[in-house]
Amino acid sequence: MHVMTSAKFCSPRYQLALLILWLLPVLVQAAGVTIEKANTRLQDAVYQLNANITYELSDDVLEALSNGITLTMQVTIKIEQPRIYLWDQLIAEKSQRYQLKYHALSGQYLVKSSLGEQRSYLSLASALRGLGQIRSLPILEQAHLQDPQDAMVRIKTELDTNALPAPLRPVAWLSSQWKLSSEWYICPLRY
């Protein structure tokens, strides 16, 4: 029995459980980021995503940003096929990362996507607006989807604390100020 206990501590399942326990506040306190609206459209045989996301940064995060810390937002997109008796079938998963940072010399906020696209904004508000506007993001080729009728798109965006500088990470884990995450937003895959 005791052996099992010690083995349990080492098992990945328990580590995961511990991690989930830590991340639980992240899921609960999702007021900072909201996906207002999202939809998809088919263009040139590729499904493209348009989404409007509102980012409201907490004071700590704002302070970090103004001190030159790069914030990384991760948008996770899952395309699923609902099934009646089983769990939904995952067709595709895509993750898009956006980096937001302050450029002191020019006094501008830079938003850089994982595709390499970079834009500069004069104010934080416009930078956050620009960050929240996802336009024509290709998510899936039509050929990969046999039955697009019932397919659903699940979108979630969050602040990636693992991308923060190491010294900041323990703080980010322990402080609710850094828990920036949206609820899962579900929309049908339209064309």
Added chain:
Amino acid sequence: MSFTLLKRLTSGPISAAVLSVLLLLSLYIMSGATEDSASFNRQYVLLLVSILVGLVMLIAMIAANVIRLYRRYKAGEPGSLLTTRLLVVFVIIAVIPVSIVYYFSVDFLHRGIDSWFDVRIEKALDDSLELSRSTLDSRLRDLLRSSEQLAVEVADESEASAILRLDDLRVRSGASEMTLFDGNNIVASSSAGDKIVINPNRPDEAIFSDISRGQNYAGLDPIAGAGLQIRIVVRVPLIQADLGVRSLQALYPVTARQKELADSVQEAFSTYNELVYLRSPLKYSFTLILTLALLLSILSAVWAAFYTARKLVAPISDLAKGTAAVASGDYSKRLPLPVNDELGFLVQSFNQMTRRIERARNDAELSRHKVDEQQSYQACVLSNLSSGVITLDAKQCLQTFNEAASRILAVDLEPLYGKSIKDLATLHASLGRFVEIMLEQLAKHKQWREEITLFGASGRQILVCRGVPMSGALEASGDTLIVFEDVTTLVQAQRNAAWGEVARRLAHEIKNPLTPIQLSAERLRHKYLDSMDKESAEVLDKSTHTIVQQVEAMKEMVNAFSEYARAPQIKLEALNLNVLIDEVLDLYRDEDSGLQLNVSLDPVMPHVEADEGRLRQLLHNLIKNAIEAMRDETKHPEISVRTLCMQESKCRYVELRIDDNGPGWSCEVQSELFEPYVTSKQGGTGLGLAIVKKIVEEHGGMVVAEDGPKGGASIVVRLPVLHSDANESK
């Protein structure tokens, strides 16, 4: 099973190794945190979790150890107290320095991190940023002015024709990209050198708002792929109202040197700012890691203290158990040998000691056994000795005696054990002489030999005593060994032999002149009796008659002597004792002496192996003896003759008992009845019973004189039965 596994897990060195690895990992984290490497970034969570797991495991292990130690302490197990003490000492030794190091580490860490930052550096960086901006500001202003003029030039251009003008203006102004936005802020036309721009760089929407309000924009802008550029957005003068508020954007590159310097300043400023901001999280992070390392170290040290204390105390508690076992008499206990150190040496010595003690005890046991054996052997020898043996200590107290001693002295010596020999004389007056002589001799402390004659219940007893002071190891004790022997029978036999010899010689010497004397007397009588007168003849007749008679008597006496001394060859043959007795008694039945013969013969009478003539003589002697004893003093003489077939132990005997109702034995002669010339009768030779005894002894029998049942004398003769008859009757 799980419990033992846990026990092994919590006490074994494997766990210690696991913990060391965890400790090393935490140190790795420390170095990772200072270098801020990418690998560290990725493993941060895993390492943190593993440290926490390690901590929890350690705490569990220590808790298990504490519980175990508490139980052992409660149970009063040897070594538990020592373990606790050692543990406390170890923990104190470990915790105090580690805590001190921790305190100073944290302090130095904080100070170290703080020392990275300096207000002057901060100021310098701010200033350099400001300088960079102001350096570029004049150029920005120039470019804004020239761009405003360019805007005037494109004011009258339509959207379709603007592209050519833009190309021209771009080349003229030295801009890298020039774009014209229409009234809806949509790209109208664009020029970017030789490349075709599909998606020209758009300014922030806020700039368009400013333009619509009449404010032109000039600023630095880091462009992806192109680096730092100068962005100028100016309002195009309104010529045609239907075109709306149009704006012209021009992107100018900065010089390579300026770009490099600006990037450097931006990078330094950004990094420094980040560092300043991260100062407290960095401290927090380092302190956290240090604390975890401290906890790991302390907990490992506590656990190691448990382990070490247990290891150290194990041989000591073993020794305690072993000593307790030895104290309770168990010498077979051997302790497991620990490592080859001083404790190991101690345990080894203990094992050696118990082994030696055990061997010594076994040897002692063996020698005790040997001594016991020897003693019992000696006791056996002593008890089977015919001589009496006693030992006396310096105070003349009885120490040892054997059965023969008791038998010879006819005294049970057992109650006198350890008591003074004088008590023997007090309790048994007949042994007074014996004790007296012994004490006399003992006072001399020398070897002595003495012949002591005692008069006890069984008659005269001659003892030959020999006393020897103990020699050798027992010399100092002053003990004396006294050996004595009953030589009564021997003396008797010697006396008998002497008498026999005397009798034989005397008979021979006397017998020789007797016949001439008798013949001479008869010749005298024959020759002179007739020739003498009556008176003289009477005298002669009387005298010669007396001589002849006395000579005859003397002859008879001499014959009896020689008979006693003679030892003719005995002729043994089987004969029925009853028949023989009948024949002999017939001779006495005819007498008119009024003698009454009561004969009672056992009908079951086995044959005896005897010389008939001798037995006949024996019977005559006994009966004659009885008759003579009763002759004068008994009115109704009565002799009873009985035979009895009886068994004593394995041998069968026939007993012949002849009783009379005479005066019985006189006390004086009773002890020497069977010796020659001992008689109570007048005119008796004193050889009758001596001959009887001799005959009986020749036949291997025994004769005893007793007082008769009716007050007279009684003689009991026992003769062994013929061997074959004895077997038959069995």
